Amino acid sequence: MEIVLTRIAKRKTYTIGRLEIEGAGENLYFCDTLEPTWRDYAHGGRKVKGRSAIPEGRYAVVISWSPKFGAWLPILLGVPNFSGIRIHAGNTAADTQGCILVGKNKLVGQVVDSRIWLHRLKKKIVEAKDRGEAVWITIK
Structure with a gap:
């Protein structure tokens, strides 16, 4: 399963995105996203601990137990410097x-x-994993 997050509003204190899930050969709108401030890492932007969105890229997604939240949640693997x-x-x-x-x-x-x-996104990820599919998210 392919998830695509396109950042559409990069503001001073937050970033709004559009989350799409690939289906039938096209990306279908699923929901919106909110992240901390976007930093232009490709052109010298620096991470500010706890207040920076992750770099653009493609990351594997799995669901694992989060002790912090006390729940099973999706986690992105291999995010550089995060x-x-x-x-x-x-x-x-x-x-x-x-x-x-x-x-x-x-x-x-x-x-x-x-x-x-x-809840809806976790359900889609679990269904994909049950079908034996890897789950990826591309952030752009």
Whole structure:
């Protein structure tokens, strides 16, 4: 399964994205995302601990137990200079330290209905894994 996150609003204190899931040979809109501030790492941007979005790239996704959240959550593997990057519920940039929050961007700088969209995304990932598919996310 291929997930594509396209960052569409890179603001001073947050980043809004559009999450799509590949289906029938095309990418279908799934939900919106919220991350910390985007940094232009390719041109000298520097990571600010707990306040930076991860670099663009393609990463494997698995579901593992998160002691911090006390729940099974998707985690991105092999993110350069970052560890423990999860996809989880939250509403504002204050709710993430580099992770990807999912929901609907109905309020400026926020996502809403995050738990609902996290549940739906986890279900899709588990279904793909049950079919023997690898799950990848491309961030651009």
